[in-house]
Amino acid sequence: MMTLAAGLLCGALGLAMLAGLWRIIAGPSVADRILGFDMITVSSAGLIGVLSMLWRTALFLELILVLTMLGFMSTVALVNYLQRPDKELMIPPKKERP
Incomplete structure (x- = not known):
């Protein structure tokens, strides 16, 4: 009975990993790709736990x-990187010459 439940859980977690991979490949924005990476990380941790x-x-x-610690830290780092202002686009105003 436990083998059947573990097999079903492994299959469900495998499908979740495939959904995360699809989210990384087809995601139109960077936030979708971050979410897909986080989904794969959590699913693989669950798969390792079931096994x-x-x-x-x-x-x-x-x-x-x-x-899970590396997945969480990389997600936080990527979100922090995306929220910072882009310094290349911030052009200071030119000073007028008298």
């Missing part, structure tokens, strides 16, 4: 922690 539970081992729990 760790199925294999009855705790060896992969640190990997889940590192993967």
Whole structure:
């Protein structure tokens, strides 16, 4: 019974990863691509958790922690990068000569 549930969960998480990949490829904006990357990161962490539970081992729990931390930090960094003003477009006004 647990093998069937784990198989269904792995299939659902695989579909979520494919949906995230589609979001990265077809997303018209950078925010869509960031969302797709975050979706793949969370789905892969869930997949590792399900496989760790199925294999009855705790060896992969640190990997889940590192993967989710890197995914979160990269999402925050990309959003921070997108929100800063573009310094190349900010042209200071010219001073008039007397």
